[in-house]
Amino acid sequence: MRPADGGGGRILINPADLRRGSSRLRTLSAQLQTAATRLQSAPTPETAPPADGVPEAVNALGGRVTTLVQPLADAAVELDRRALWAEIADQLAAGYPLTGAQLSEFMAGLRDGTLVRYAEPWQAELAGEYLGRTYHGNFTDPAKLKELVTLLNDNGEVFDEQHGAFFSGFIHSFGPENVAHMSRVIQAMEWPKLWQLSGGSGSDPYLDTELMQKLDEQGFQLDDRDAMNWLLTFGMAVGVATSTGQLRRYDSDAEEKIAYDPDTWGTAQLLNYKGAFGATFLRDMFQNGVIGEIGRHPDPFMEMPISRAPIGANDGFSTDTRALIMDALERNPHGAALALSTPVPKQFLISSLLADKSDPIQILYEDGSMHDDGDQLARVYTAGVNWFHDDAQLASYDGDHGRAADDLLHGNSMTLSLAQEAIHGPNHLDALDGAVADDLAAHHLDSLFDSAGREQGGSEVGYVDTIHGNNLVFTLGGERDLLKTIAEHNSDADNRLLDAAAGKQAQIIYDHTNAPYTQENGEWVHKVSAFTAIEMNAHDMQLDDDFDQDKESHELLFKLAHGTVGLLAKAADVEIPGASLAVDIGIDRLDDATAPSAALLDQNKGTANGLLLDTMNASLASGYYDHGLVAHAPPELLVDSHVQGGPLKDYTALKDPVIVGSYHQWMYENGEVLKYTDEPLQTASAVMERIQDKLGAP
Amino acid sequence: MGFDIPPMPRGDPRGMHELAGICKTTATQLGTLGDDLTALPKSMTFEGRAARVFTHHLQSFSSRLADAAAELQDDAGRLDTAVAEVERLLAERAAAIQRAAESAQPAQVGQ
Numbered sequence: 047m048r049p050a051d052g053g054g055g056r057i058l059i060n061p062a063d064l065r066r067g068s069s070r071l072r073t074l075s076a077q078l079q080t081a082a083t084r085l086q087s088a089p090t091p092e093t094a095p096p097a098d099g100v101p102e103a104v105n106a107l108g109g110r111v112t113t114l115v116q117p118l119a120d121a122a123v124e125l126d127r128r129a130l131w132a133e134i135a136d137q138l139a140a141g142y143p144l145t146g147a148q149l150s151e152f153m154a155g156l157r158d159g160t161l162v163r164y165a166e167p168w169q170a171e172l173a174g175e176y177l178g179r180t181y182h183g184n185f186t187d188p189a190k191l192k193e194l195v196t197l198l199n200d201n202g203e204v205f206d207e208q209h210g211a212f213f214s215g216f217i218h219s220f221g222p223e224n225v226a227h228m229s230r231v232i233q234a235m236e237w238p239k240l241w242q243l244s245g246g247s248g249s250d251p252y253l254d255t256e257l258m259q260k261l262d263e264q265g266f267q268l269d270d271r272d273a274m275n276w277l278l279t280f281g282m283a284v285g286v287a288t289s290t291g292q293l294r295r296y297d298s299d300a301e302e303k304i305a306y307d308p309d310t311w312g313t314a315q316l317l318n319y320k321g322a323f324g325a326t327f328l329r330d331m332f333q334n335g336v337i338g339e340i341g342r343h344p345d346p347f348m349e350m351p352i353s354r355a356p357i358g359a360n361d362g363f364s365t366d367t368r369a370l371i372m373d374a375l376e377r378n379p380h381g382a383a384l385a386l387s388t389p390v391p392k393q394f395l396i397s398s399l400l401a402d403k404s405d406p407i408q409i410l411y412e413d414g415s416m417h418d419d420g421d422q423l424a425r426v427y428t429a430g431v432n433w434f435h436d437d438a439q440l441a442s443y444d445g446d447h448g449r450a451a452d453d454l455l456h457g458n459s460m461t462l463s464l465a466q467e468a469i470h471g472p473n474h475l476d477a478l479d480g481a482v483a484d485d486l487a488a489h490h491l492d493s494l495f496d497s498a499g500r501e502q503g504g505s506e507v508g509y510v511d512t513i514h515g516n517n518l519v520f521t522l523g524g525e526r527d528l529l530k531t532i533a534e535h536n537s538d539a540d541n542r543l544l545d546a547a548a549g550k551q552a553q554i555i556y557d558h559t560n561a562p563y564t565q566e567n568g569e570w571v572h573k574v575s576a577f578t579a580i581e582m583n584a585h586d587m588q589l590d591d592d593f594d595q596d597k598e599s600h601e602l603l604f605k606l607a608h609g610t611v612g613l614l615a616k617a618a619d620v621e622i623p624g625a626s627l628a629v630d631i632g633i634d635r636l637d638d639a640t641a642p643s644a645a646l647l648d649q650n651k652g653t654a655n656g657l658l659l660d661t662m663n664a665s666l667a668s669g670y671y672d673h674g675l676v677a678h679a680p681p682e683l684l685v686d687s688h689v690q691g692g693p694l695k696d697y698t699a700l701k702d703p704v705i706v707g708s709y710h711q712w713m714y715e716n717g718e719v720l721k722y723t724d725e726p727l728q729t730a731s732a733v734m735e736r737i738q739d740k741l742g743a744p
Numbered sequence: 745m746g747f748d749i750p751p752m753p754r755g756d757p758r759g760m761h762e763l764a765g766i767c768k769t770t771a772t773q774l775g776t777l778g779d780d781l782t783a784l785p786k787s788m789t790f791e792g793r794a795a796r797v798f799t800h801h802l803q804s805f806s807s808r809l810a811d812a813a814a815e816l817q818d819d820a821g822r823l824d825t826a827v828a829e830v831e832r833l834l835a836e837r838a839a840a841i842q843r844a845a846e847s848a849q850p851a852q853v854g855q
Contacts, residue, residue: 060789067788074777078809081770081777085816088766091759097826100819101763111774111812114805118781121801128794166794 064129071122075115082111127155127164138172152176162201167211171296174215182220185228186257188235188266195279202282205322210290213283218296222303227254228280229315229357234258235268237355252309253355274318274358281319288324289378305330310339314367315357317374328374328381333394335371336385337406340413341396375426380437382430387456407460411467411475420475427481431460435489454516461485461518465507469527476535483532483539487546493518495550497525498576499569501737522580526741529584533599540602544581548609551577552665555610556617559669563726574665575730578658579737581606589656589738592647607661608698614668615696645703649710659734663713663727664697670722678718682708749840753833755826764823771816778809 085108090101134148144152155161156177162170177197184190201212217225234240234257241258244250261267268276284304287293293300305327307313314335317323323331356362364370375382389404403409410416410423434457441450464482468474486494497508497520507524511517520528533540551574558570582588585599594600647657670676671694681687682705683695700706713719785799 058789058791059795063788064790067784067790070780070784070787074780077773078777081773084766085770089759089763091756091763092754093760093823094753094755094826094830097755097760097819097822100822104763104767104816104819107812107815111809114808117801118805121798121805124798125788125790128790164794166792 059128059132061129061132064125064132068122068125068129071118071125075118075122078111078118079115082108082115084108085111123160124164126151127160130155130161131165131169135169135172138176156197157200159201162208162212163204165208165212167208167292170208170212171215171292174212174217175219176215178216178219178221182224185220185224186231186260188261188268191231191235191276192272195276198279198283202279202286203321205286205290207290207292209286210292211296213287214292214296214300216283217287217293217300217304222297222300223307225280225284225316226304226307226309226313229277229312230254230309231257232268232273232277233355233357235261235266236270236273236357236359238262238267240355250311250355252312270359270362274362277315277357277363278319281316282321284316284327285319285321285323288327289322291324293324294326301327302330306334310335311365311367314370315363317370318357318363320377322378323374323381325378325380325384328371328378329384329388331371332375332381332385332406333388333390336368337390337400337409338394338396339367340409340415341394341400369422372422372426376422376429379429379433382426383433383437383456383460384430386427386430387434387460405463407463408467408471411464411471411478412473416475418477420477423475424477424481427460427464427478428484431457431485432488434460451516455510455512457489458510458516458518461490462508462510465524465528468531469507469524474535479532479536480539482528483536483543486528487543490518491546491550493520494525494547495554495573495577498522498580498737499573501576501740503740522737522740526580526583529581533584533602537598537602541605544602544605545609547577547581548606549613551606552610552613552617555614555665555669556672559666559675559722560673562675562722563729568726568729571726571729572733575662575733576737578606578662579734580741582658582734583738583741587658588743589659589734591656603658604698607658608696611661611664611668611698612696614665614672615694617668617672617693643699643701643706645701645706646698648703649706659727659731660710660713661698662730662734663723664709666723666726666730667713667719668694668697670719675722676719680708680712683712749844750833750837752837753830755830757827757830757834760823760827760830764820764827767816767820767823771813771820774809774813774816778806778813781806781809 085104088101088104088108090105093100130148130151134144134152137144137148143149152161152173155164156173161173165173177194181190181194185194198213198216201209230252231254234254238258238261240253241255241262244253244255244258284293288301301324304313304316313331317331356365375385386406388406390400390406390409392404395401395404399413400409403412407427411420414420414423416423434453438450438453438457441447441453461482464478464485468479468482496517500519500522502519502521504521504524506521507528508518508520511519529543532543554570554574558567561567563571579589581603585603586597587600587603649660667676671679674691678690679694681690684690685693685695695705695709697709700709713723781802784802785795790798
């Protein structure tokens, strides 16, 4: 009997008891098989009620009982393996050799995967250590490497703690540097004759030419398919060890040793395995293999020697180091978040190109030489920034407010970095406009409206308000510049953002028109009117400008007005509002209404009120009407003229000049309406004029 | 005068009887196996998280075996009931045939 510490408290195991239990289970399993067989082959006589169907049911039950036979046999194996671990763990930990019988059972367990499956994590780590020690001196021998690959695969693809510990133990004793070099070993086995061509200028300095020559002299060449499978096995080992967090636990330096290896192509080849890799490992791979490579090879169009001997030959693995790393980041949003938010260590800021820069988003945007116009960076950015916001929400639910604040600080800093580049970067990547627009729509609508209401000056795009919950705050000019950049470069992204903003604006108005407006609670009018004025400026429109149907920017801006008024007009039908009007009702798509009608435009001509001020008033009137404060509307303004109190027609969709006139009369002359809308409209008008003055002519 | 001979009842009483016996025997065996599985962890010094999971698994197996045993006992009961009913009907039919045979015999003598 021996006590052991498995990290979960004291564990008592008597191996002899477990061996006896295993033997008993095997017996019971055999007896169960006999019973199951008897039922399955039982006679099926002609029956009479109430026994009709019984013979078939008995046969079927035999089948169900059979399914318990193997699990019982497996349980017997579990007891054997746990007994073995109880017998050998101390020996292994102390480095004593196993007896012949122990080694035989140990290897059998490794081969069928049960040694690791039925181990405590610390025991699995010992098994990995043993395997690493066994092969770390002979892995350049193809026969030995094949043995090793087979054993690793026998225990692979399980992403739990004990398998993570197993592969961590293996990497530790095998040598992280050997793991980093493994793709070169496999490359040498697949391309042994290449040594004859190496050594010249432009030759890949990390080819293992010595091994190539040796294997060439032996006449050995590894099959392309085997080369790929062997490499995937090592990728899987690193993936399981890092993604389960066990490698950092058992060997705190190993991740960096692999990821920071100078042979970035060699290590990136491990990422051809498409399973999960750990977030910190991927961040380190990114810093060395993506940022570091930008400095090492500033001219992306120069041919890289590494492309000459791909593993798997011509139909084999990608040789694009950056793409491999970025692909892996796309698959691990946490990794993407860490990679794009962690300042790059100085050792990777190679060449004057990257001097004074440490922000990975800035470096990629300005010096990344994107072959895909930034599409992949946009996807990685979106994955990363979404991860921060999702994790902040989870942390809040868990009551971990420190983690939530930290997530918001980093996520919002990413948004600011990308906004800064989109506005002021020396080059422009339209795909990134889409990424930042979607980020704003998903996470920063409150910030856009709150910041607009603040009317804060400043030369920066914005800042993270570390005093008030790490919220994102835009300066007035920064918000306008960002929205203008999106509007000018990516109308699809602008569409999506305006859709979301219309929903938010309608919600703010709806939430505050359930009571009469007062100066004291009038902050919301500032927010919506300031935001509308900023969007107008961003879309090249002044308050007294006529709507120009030929201008795409005006059409886009009309989307904000149409979406807002449309939602509020229909809100009278919403008896119990849910999370948001946009979800309850759904925003009318731009395709359905790209521009105001001629009648609506005509009504605005020659008046001091611009179209957007009229739509603002329509929003306010609709809001107060939705809540019943304005109790009456002329029948011709109702969707169903017979239903008093029913939904209003959407002002922005009106086409009949008579109805438009009637709507204006209701908004601007009806005392019941003016009682509620006059003051907020005056405030809105003043705010919009002031914002327009502050921002200047578009 | 006609005789009302009941039809031959459906069902093989001997076969059903044999099957009921198999059900009862196997139910008893499964019950014993289940008890053995439940008792097994108690016979070992094996503690810790893995031991708790292991014990839970065996209890789950045991429970499923108990369910199977109960199902077999129920099947056996239904078979026994069916056998009894078929045997009763066969007996009634045999009696009817007997009665018919007996009432037919004097008439033949008279001819």
